[in-house]
Amino acid sequence: MKLYNDHVENFGVRVIYLFNTINSFCVLSSIFALAVAYFFVPYPVAVLPMIGAAIIAFALMKVADWHPYYVPCALLSLLYLFIAYTPGYQTYLMALLGVTVFYLGVLLVINGGPQVIVGRDITIPFRMLVQCITTVVPTTLSLPISVFFGYFLTSTVLITGHVAQGSLPLTPLLATLAVNIVCALIVRKYLPDNIPTNQYRPDQPISKPFKKVVILNIDGGRWDTIQKLNLPNINRMIGDGAHVKNGLLTVYRALTNPAFGTILTGARPQEHGIFDNNIGQSLKVEGLGDLAKITIYGCMHMKHFAKDGWETKIVSLPTIGIQKSDDVAMEWLLDDLRNDKKTQLFVFDYSEADFCGHSYGGQSSQYHEALKKVDARIGKVVEVIESLEDAEDIAVIVCADHGLHNLDHGYRLFKGESYVPCIFYGKRIKQGYAIEKDGMINDICLTAAWMLGKRYPANAQGQVFDTVVA
Template sequence: MDTRAMLVGLVLAMLPTPGLGAPVESDTLQSPRNKLLLVSFDGFRWDYDQDVNTPNLDTMVREGVKARHMTPPFVTMTSPCHFTLVTGKYIENHGVVHNMFYNLSNRVKLPYHPTLSKGSWWDNGSIPIWITAQRQGLKTGSFFFPGGNVTYQGEAVTQSRREGIAHNYKDEKEWRANIETVLGWFTRDGLDLVTLYFGEPDSTGHKFGPDSEERKKMVEQVDRTVGYLRSRILEEGLESRLNLIITSDHGMNKVNKKAPDLVEFHKFANFSFSDIYFELLDYGPNGMLYPKEGRLDKVYEVLKKAHPRLHVYKKEDFPKDLHYAGHSRITPLVMYSDPGYVIHGRINVQNNNGEHGFRNDVQDMKTIFRAVGPNFQRGLEVEPFESVHVYALMCQLLGIQPEPHDGDLATLLPLLRDGSGLPPRGPALLLVTLLVALFLLVQVAM
């Protein structure tokens, strides 16, 4: 009995500490681990490969995994959607609720590029996968990826690059140079995870529209870049130990710029900006208002019937299934417009031919998901899923314990090969330990 008691004590000591986000000790990370590259092509709508010749993306389908489409979170903007990918949280839970930094107290607003380096906007309680992986012994990198160039609880990504305010998103030569840098991070610097961001075809879709010839040519450039990336992965000897995911943040919708029923606040009867303390309008099809003290009900009653294509809610009544309005950064009034319509504030300043930011159940907001590598199945096409699940999949591929998140690993686990050599993690590690314990106890009993 003494021997058995000692053995039980030893087994209990071997078990991992309960709780998500707990650091994984070094002795649990000895199994072979493949590297992971997450690539995002901003604004790549789910069907952009259907009216353009995309041989390299098509090859990825034959050699890996494709989702029919992927559903981003609401609000379908660049920074919020990218942060969902790297945290596995809905936007109301990670708090990056807009592309722009804003402060409701002093009414300061910053454009997109300055917001990329505004640490307090990103570091507000959620830990992205870069930091989680580093705390568990890995090295990570972010190249232009939103959120990858600030510190979280005082910790920075191992390697990072941030785009400049006047950055040329379309330069294909620079795209290839960026790929070379990232591959060097893997081969020379020993990084385990890198997130790589390209600002197209979003920029072209905004300027010329999602149905334009310019957008089609840009998708061809994206496909050439995918081909270049995969060929360089092969040349660097990384193909057998690098998992590659190619996805995006959101889609794109054509704007009805000449519609007779534009959504224009400055033309709404009985509405006055003198009743508003803070406004965030003129940024696509969604907006927020903070009415002055005592004027919330008055403003709401005017706006809820102001335009049939505008949908205005008090914060507490905003649709719960959109997982957006539950954060403290959201103003008392939240709104969005119908597909094809943007929200104009004091004057009409929006001139884009394409836009995103609409509800995430709008088909044009759906985006792509492709994956290939040693741990992914081959020739598999799966049903649509939400991007909130990608984080758990990436943690599984890296063999790290995730932070608390809103995704479900079971949703995307079928994308992986059976017995693909993934290092034990979480429940899998616990199961292995218990099986070993059972075997030893049986041996003692005999």
């Protein structure tokens, strides 16, 4: 048996996301910081009160979804408690150092190490380090978000222990808790609900269903940049096909697994069960792959949201490298398009643009060059489809799961991370047709189901773009 195989890669990716996702990072960094602080500046420990404080602080952050809007309230609360109880500052400075060191280890080693292997570029972790300072995202690609919430959890535990051991008055602690509960609930109330504005399903099924629908997903493809780059193949598909003029709004959180879960089920992350990229989450509702034979192509990411029974063809990014991986997987897609007579839905994820965005930034030349390469690859897929005997009965949908801002996407705070392309192409698609209505990526699922003549997945919401068919 080879030392490196799919199981090893799958485990490695899961470990990366365990450290990378903000909720698990907070817990792990806090444990590390508490141990570091105790080693250098021993402090009295009150086990039960400190565990209770950790649970309450974590619950508050979870309610507020670790959102930047919650930071001012949490920050002012810490400052107030420091003033009210005047604990020894050495312990808290050491705890802050512990969280920061843990963060840098995760960014440079656990995130950056695999990026070096996949990208074949040793400078990537240091490029990420520079940009993570100004990045706001619910992962460890953001220094301010990760370090602050890790430290908020750690300091809450330390202050509670200080109060319990010193038999100090609880009033400041309880008052701060009350304020934080209110603030967390207010932030929660204004988080996006992911309910599509437009809900439409045609009265009649499609008169002549397509035999195949090919979804070509540009992972991390921001709509505004794709338009500005003047990509020849995408421009031709827009001119000879149909597209959503303003792009589609991705889901909150704007991360790959929850977004893809929505593309394949039409359901909100709150319903389909995948809210971030961390372990322990899977699709809990009906999806397109339950209604039509599906094959999904891409990196190990894709296996994590696909249901058992859905066929996946996974390319190893560390083994092949990001520069070639999309081409290798695309040969599988092209071969299946030529020879597979049973599969009705082909879902392909182009990884290179997303990788370059996370490594070099969403405004970098590397990201732009990656989008140009994706455009050329899409052109090759279209060329093969147009050469097939059943080309008339094949519809192509070019889309993206999310966009990019700096290194980041997730909170949907910026236009670049929020809006993605949606282009329809094929011999039976209207030429030069622009859809003026706003939409969400839920609509991709509903439209694909309608094109295939299938019923809609049970929990799907959104609209069908039936007017794109001539």
